[in-house]
Amino acid sequence: MRALAVVSMLAWRNLWRNHRRTIVMVSAITIAVWAMIFMTALMRGMVNDMIRDGIRALPGHVQVHHPDFRDDPSINNLIPMSDAALTAAFSRSDLDGWSSRVKVPAIISSERESRGVTLIGVDPELEQSIEGIGSNVAEGRNLEDVNDGGVIIGRKLAEKLDTELGKRVVLMSQDPDNEIADRGYRVVGLFEANLELQEEIFVFAGKATLQKMLGIENQVTEVAVLAADYRDVSDETEQVRALMNGDVEVLPWQELNNYLGSMLKVMDGFVLVWMIVVFLALSFGLVNTLVMAVFERVREIGLMLALGMRPASILGQIIVESILLLIIGLILGNTLAWASVVPLQDGIDISAVAQGMEMFGASSILYPELTLDDIVLANVVVLVLGFFASLSPAWRASRYEPIEAITKV
Amino acid sequence: MNIILRLAWRNLWRQPRRTWLTVGAMVFSNALLVFMISIQFSTYELMIDNTLQAFTGHIQVQAPGYKDDLKMRQVVPDVIELASSLRRELGTETIAARAAAFALASSEERSYGLQIYGVETQFESFVSTIPGLVRDGRYLKDQDAAEIVIGKVLARNLRVSLGDEVTLLGSGRDGSFAAAIATVVGIFDSGVPDIDRSIAEVPLGFFDDVFYMEGAGHQIVITAPDLISVDPLKMQTEALVPASLAVHDWDALQPSLKQAIQADLGSAFFMYGVLVILVAFSVLNTQLMSVLERTHEFGITMSLGIAPGRLGRLVFLETAMMGLLGLVLGALIGGVVTVWFGYTGFSYPGMEEMAVNFNLPSRFYPQASILTLFLGPTIVFVGGMFAAIYPALRLHWLHPVEAMRAAP
Numbered sequence: 010m011r012a013l014a015v016v017s018m019l020a021w022r023n024l025w026r027n028h029r030r031t032i033v034m035v036s037a038i039t040i041a042v043w044a045m046i047f048m049t050a051l052m053r054g055m056v057n058d059m060i061r062d063g064i065r066a067l068p069g070h071v072q073v074h075h076p077d078f079r080d081d082p083s084i085n086n087l088i089p090m091s092d093a094a095l096t097a098a099f100s101r102s103d104l105d106g107w108s109s110r111v112k113v114p115a116i117i118s119s120e121r122e123s124r125g126v127t128l129i130g131v132d133p134e135l136e137q138s139i140e141g142i143g144s145n146v147a148e149g150r151n152l153e154d155v156n157d158g159g160v161i162i163g164r165k166l167a168e169k170l171d172t173e174l175g176k177r178v179v180l181m182s183q184d185p186d187n188e189i190a191d192r193g194y195r196v197v198g199l200f201e202a203n204l205e206l207q208e209e210i211f212v213f214a215g216k217a218t219l220q221k222m223l224g225i226e227n228q229v230t231e232v233a234v235l236a237a238d239y240r241d242v243s244d245e246t247e248q249v250r251a252l253m254n255g256d257v258e259v260l261p262w263q264e265l266n267n268y269l270g271s272m273l274k275v276m277d278g279f280v281l282v283w284m285i286v287v288f289l290a291l292s293f294g295l296v297n298t299l300v301m302a303v304f305e306r307v308r309e310i311g312l313m314l315a316l317g318m319r320p321a322s323i324l325g326q327i328i329v330e331s332i333l334l335l336i337i338g339l340i341l342g343n344t345l346a347w348a349s350v351v352p353l354q355d356g357i358d359i360s361a362v363a364q365g366m367e368m369f370g371a372s373s374i375l376y377p378e379l380t381l382d383d384i385v386l387a388n389v390v391v392l393v394l395g396f397f398a399s400l401s402p403a404w405r406a407s408r409y410e411p412i413e414a415i416t417k418v
Numbered sequence: 419m420n421i422i423l424r425l426a427w428r429n430l431w432r433q434p435r436r437t438w439l440t441v442g443a444m445v446f447s448n449a450l451l452v453f454m455i456s457i458q459f460s461t462y463e464l465m466i467d468n469t470l471q472a473f474t475g476h477i478q479v480q481a482p483g484y485k486d487d488l489k490m491r492q493v494v495p496d497v498i499e500l501a502s503s504l505r506r507e508l509g510t511e512t513i514a515a516r517a518a519a520f521a522l523a524s525s526e527e528r529s530y531g532l533q534i535y536g537v538e539t540q541f542e543s544f545v546s547t548i549p550g551l552v553r554d555g556r557y558l559k560d561q562d563a564a565e566i567v568i569g570k571v572l573a574r575n576l577r578v579s580l581g582d583e584v585t586l587l588g589s590g591r592d593g594s595f596a597a598a599i600a601t602v603v604g605i606f607d608s609g610v611p612d613i614d615r616s617i618a619e620v621p622l623g624f625f626d627d628v629f630y631m632e633g634a635g636h637q638i639v640i641t642a643p644d645l646i647s648v649d650p651l652k653m654q655t656e657a658l659v660p661a662s663l664a665v666h667d668w669d670a671l672q673p674s675l676k677q678a679i680q681a682d683l684g685s686a687f688f689m690y691g692v693l694v695i696l697v698a699f700s701v702l703n704t705q706l707m708s709v710l711e712r713t714h715e716f717g718i719t720m721s722l723g724i725a726p727g728r729l730g731r732l733v734f735l736e737t738a739m740m741g742l743l744g745l746v747l748g749a750l751i752g753g754v755v756t757v758w759f760g761y762t763g764f765s766y767p768g769m770e771e772m773a774v775n776f777n778l779p780s781r782f783y784p785q786a787s788i789l790t791l792f793l794g795p796t797i798v799f800v801g802g803m804f805a806a807i808y809p810a811l812r813l814h815w816l817h818p819v820e821a822m823r824a825a826p
Contacts, residue, residue, distance in 0.1 A: 029706060037699035044692040051685075081575045083528055116522045116531040116588075122489055123520045123589050125531030125616070169487060181522060181587075183529035189522070189587070267771035275772065283689070286450065290693050293443030294700035300435055301707055362684075365677020 016322060020330040023302065031334065034298045038338025038391070039345060041291040045284045045387040046346035050377040051357075056276045057378055059371045060239065062203045063269040064262055066211075069108065069139055069233020070242045071249050072265055076258045078230060079265075082127075084113050084185055084223055089255035092227045098252045099232075104245065106138030106235035111219050113230065115182040117162070117212055119172040126166070126212045128180055130219030133157070139235050149174045149198035157215035159197030163208025167199055174199060180212065184224045192222040203372040240273070268370065280383060284390045292398045299331055299402035310406055311414025320407035327406050331399035332392070339388055346384075350377045426735040429708070436704055441744045443700040444798055447693045448748020449755065451794025456756045456784040457764065458686060462679050464778055466645065469675055470668050472608060473617075475545045475639035476648045477655060478671055479504075482664040484636060485671060490519060490591050490629075494663060497635030498622070501538065504638065507658050508651070512642075514541035517625050517635040521588030521596075523568075523618065525576040532572065534586065534618050536625025536635070545639040548606050548619065555580045555604035562623035566600035569614030570607040578602050590630035598628040690794065694801040702805040705737055709809045716813060717821025730810035737806035741799040749795050756786040 024031050064070065075086035088095070092109055099107045111130035116123055133152040146161060160178065162170075172178060174196055181191040194214060202208045220226050234249050236242040242261045250259045263270030303310070310323055356374040359366065363373035430437050470476060478485075479500070481492035494500060494515075501515040517536040522529055539558040543549035548567075549557040558565055566584055568576070578584060582602050590596040600620055608614055625631065640655065642648045648667050656665045669676050709716075716729055763781035770780035 029710070030703060033699060033703045033706065037696055037703075040692070040695055040699070044689075048685075048688065048692075080571075081528075083575065085528075114530055116520065118589060121491075121593055125520055125533070169489075171489070183524065187524065187527050187529065189524070189529065271767075271769075271771035274767065275769070278767070287692060287696070290443060290447055290696040293439050293446065294696070294703055297436055297439040297700065298703060300439065304433075359681070362677035362681040364674040365679065365681045368674040368678040369681070 012322070013325075016326045016329055017333070020326050020333055023306075023326075023330055024333060027302070027305070030298060030301065034294060034334055035338050035341065037291060037294050038335060039341040041287050042339055042342025042387060042391060043345040043349070045287050045390075046343065046379070046384055047349055047377075048283060049280050049383045049387070050346070050350050050379045051375060052276060052279065053380060053383065054376045054378040055369075055371050056272055058203075058376060059369065060269050060273065062207075062372060063266055063370060064239060065202070066204070066207050070236035070239055070262050071234040071246050071259065072262075073232035073234075073249060073253060073257050073259050074230065076256055079258070082112065082114055082230075084183060084225065084230070087185075087225060087228045087230055088232065088257055090253065090257075092229050094254075095229070095232060102248060102252055104234055104248060105237065106135075108132060108135035108139050108233050109216075109229040110231045110233065111216055111223065111225070111229050113182045113219075113223065115180050115212070117166070117170065118179045118181070119170040119176065121171045122169060124166065124169060124209070127210050128182060128212050128214060128219065130214050130216040132216045139233060145200050145202065146198040147201040149196070151198060152213060152215055155215050155217035157197070158194060158218055159214075160194040161198040161200055161213040162196055163211060164199045164201055165205050165208035166210075166212070167196065169209065172196060180214070180222075182223065186224075190223050192218075194218075204367055204370070206367065272370075280386070281390075284387055285394070288390055288394050292394065295331065295334070295395060296398050296402060298334070299327060299399055302330065303327060303402050303406040307409065307414050307417045311409055311411045311417070314409060315411040315415060324403045324407040327403035328396065328399050331395060331403070335391055335395045339391060343384065343388070347379065350379045353377050422732065422735065426732055426739055429712075429732075429736055430739060433708070436707070437740060440700050440704040441740055441747070443697050444741065444744025444795075444802065445748045445751060447697050447798055448744060448795040449752035451690055451693065451798070452749055452752025452786070452791055453755050453759075453784070454686070454690075455794050456752075456786050456790040457759075457782055458682070459787070459790050460785040461778065461782060462682075465679070466668070466675060468778065469672060471547050471641070472610070472613065473546050473548065474668060474671050476642040476645075476668050477640040477652050478666050479638040479640070479655065479659050480636065480664055480666065482662075484664075485666055488518070490589065490593075493517075493591065493631070493634035493636060494638060495634050497633065497638060498538065500659065501541070501638050504640070504655065504658060505541075508640075508654060510640075511541065512544040513638060513640045514538045514545045515622060515635045516542075516637050516639060517622060517629070517631055518637070519588050519596075519625075519629050521586045523572075523576065524585040524587070525578045525582060528576045530572065530575060532616050532618050534566075534588070534620060534625070536622040536629075536631075537619050539621050542619070545641045548608065548613075548617075551606040551608050552604040553607045555602070557604050558619060558621050561621050562627075563621055564598065564600045564624055565603045566618055566620050567604040567606060568602060568618045569616070570605055571611055571614040572616070572618065573602070573605045575615070580605065586628065588629065590628075591632070591634065592630055594630065596629050598624070600624070690797070694798050697798050698801040698805040701737060701740070701802040702808065704740075705733060705806050705809040706812075708736070709733060709812055713816070713821045713824040716816060717818045717824065720816065721818040721822065726813040726816065729813045733810040733813070734803065734806055737802055738799075741802040744802070745792075745795040745799050748798070749791050752795075753786050753791055756784050756790075760784050760786065 078086040095109050113128050115126055115128035117126050132155050176196055177193050179191055179193050184190040236245040246261050356376045359375055360373040366373055484492040497515040501513055505513045515538050519534050521534045522531050539561055580602055583599050586598045588596050642651050652665055652667050760783050763783050765781045773780050
């Protein structure tokens with residue numbers, strides 16, 4: 010213990026012998042650590058936001074469909090269990106939120122314009138537990154019950170259709186016999202979403218009303234289930250699978266939306282690669298500093314060896330010196346990262362490239378997210394790799410031949 | 419060799435390990451920058467090409483407001499005449515007129531909503547890749563025939579094949595009911611599921627009949643030979659079309675494309691900036707140490723009458739030599755890596771799913787160019803030179819007599 014204290018004291022004092030070099034190195038480490046954490050916080054914020062938005066668009070972390078429905082979203086690909094049977098099965102389970110829906114491609118027409126949309130018949134009560142985009146009604150009212158005769162459309166779609174709250178629109182789709190099924194609906198609410206596209210393509214109606222229009226009473230095309238943590242939904246997927254009879258496809262959101270699912274994985278890989286790259290760029294300077302520090306002290310090290318200090322202690326001393334340097338840099342870097350993320354908590358407005366961000370599936374306000382995991386990862390990467398980087402100069406220092414070292418000019 | 423050059427070169431190799439470590443930092447960053455920037459730039463080019471050549475074209479003539487609202491009644495009057503006069507005046511074939519409408523397409527079994535385009539059958543292949551992507555059957559020929567070309571996914575979903583009839587239902591230009599029956603003559607496969615699911619093309623004459631267009635259309639698409647000639651072509655076009663019409667270039671038509679590139683560049687430049695700064699710190703440390711070590715020596719040379727400015731230039735020269743070494747080696751290694759991946763292709767797990775979103779293939783083949791080879795390394799070089807300012811300035815504060823007392 011005392012040996013360590015002595016070594017640490019020596020290392021600390023050695024650091025400040027050449028304070029300029031130490032300050033330059035500490036600044037470099039600080040900037041590197043800041044960049045690691047800050048960049049990660051920005052990317053995390055963006056990706057998590059994208060995933061939340063994406064999940065809101067296909068609300069429900071686990072979904073059940075007819076096996077052919079996703080490729081061919083037709084009214085003929087209904088879930089083989091009746092709505093009543095589904096309700097019975099799900100109310101027995103201990104899943105938090107679930108909802109059954111009728112989701113069909115349709116054409117919406119106002120007096121002036123027509124658009125292709127995805128028409129979703131929902132049960133407002135069940136849907137509340139899932140919080141999809143349709144529940145974010147900005148103007149007008151929400152759907153009241155399954156028999157509601159109104160529709161909720163996106164604000165953007167209302168603009169494009171030249172229609173407004175209270176006006177009538179006609180929705181047209183096909184019934185199972187491929188007859189055109191249509192019905193007039195009153196626009197009772199306008200919803201808002203972070204992504205414009207979502208405001209354009211989704212239209213929500215009462216489930217029973219839609220079932221009647223399509224002639225598929227008591228049948229649905231989709232069941233959506235909410236999971237406790239969106240990152241890991243495997244438990245819920247299994248639970249739902251156990252509840253279903255017949256030929257259905259039960260999929261977690263990662264597989265329903267490959268882009269978002271892979272995003273999460275790519276992101277984890279990217280964070281690690283980014284941190285390692287930054288560290289490598291830093292490591293040249295770190296090794297350089299240590300090499301110089303050893304070089305300057307060759308005679309001194311020789312003397313210590315001659316006086317009987319064991320090579321292991323020399324090795325330890327150089328490594329402790331390096332770790333101390335890194336720790337100072339880490340403390341400053343972490344503080345700086347925290348101090349620069351906190352004022353940005355309310356979001357960074359990047360609406361200048363809003364439509365470009367929408368192409369990535371991200372919204373135009375970036376909320377940096379500082380997570381403990383990422384901070385720990387950055388610190389561990391710096392300390393562990395820093396330890397390995399300082400091994401070589403430290404090893405060389407401990408291998409000096411005392412006599413040669415002392416006489417070196 | 420100039421004596422100063424030789425002096426600077428020798429000074430560098432007094433501490434070979436230190437110099438190599440500093441050069442190593444540069445080489446590492448430079449090689450990485452060359453590779454990353456090459457990938458980025460070739461990706462952007464692909465994104466632009468794939469997106470624009472598929473359908474949008476480089477320039478479009480439309481009614482003002484049409485690109486945002488896409489309303490049926492925002493039309494370009496006498497669209498065929500205007501398109502042919504543009505072809506004549508601009509001396510190019512790569513111009514075609516289109517009209518567009520939403521409609522419900524029904525087969526015997528299924529119905530789907532889709533975007534229908536009326537196209538000039540003999541010119542569409544000059545502005546869009548879709549005619550060339552017809553895998554089954556043929557593309558449209560007769561300007562007035564009741565024929566339709568649809569995407570592969572739509573054909574599968576509608577359960578139709580060549581020769582089957584599809585019913586189209588929608589609203590005409592005046593808001594009235596429009597209906598028609600068309601025969602499927604071709605099925606295209608663009609590889610982009612969204613396009614294959616939601617786009618269908620019919621001859622413009624037939625479209626005009628069905629949707630009561632009365633000779634009007636919605637867009638005239640112009641393809642430029644390359645991106646650089648888009649601007650002059652746009653100006654020429656503006657002079658040729660009536661002032662009541664709007665001429666948009668691809669930026670305006672697909673703002674998402676340019677902005678996606680800008681957003682990506684923004685985050686990339688932040689990362690590159692960090693690398694450059696870290697390298698600069700490495701240089702700063704090395705040069706500062708090398709100046710401090712030579713305090714005694716500098717004292718002597720100054721007392722012999724050499725001005726501090728000249729010594730400062732020596733420090734800069736040393737830095738420039740180191741920087742140049744890093745630049746050349748970095749560009750070389752980065753270039754070799756880029757060319758290697760340019761042959762074998764580059765991919766990472768999860769990229770396939772992401773690439774589809776941007777009309778990109780699942781493997782990248784980065785292309786090295788003079789720009790991508792030297793952009794990053796040059797910035798690193800300049801960053802290194804900036805870092806040498808402080809060590810060089812210190813020489814001005816040096817007192818020859820005191821300096822000579824420093825340990826040699």
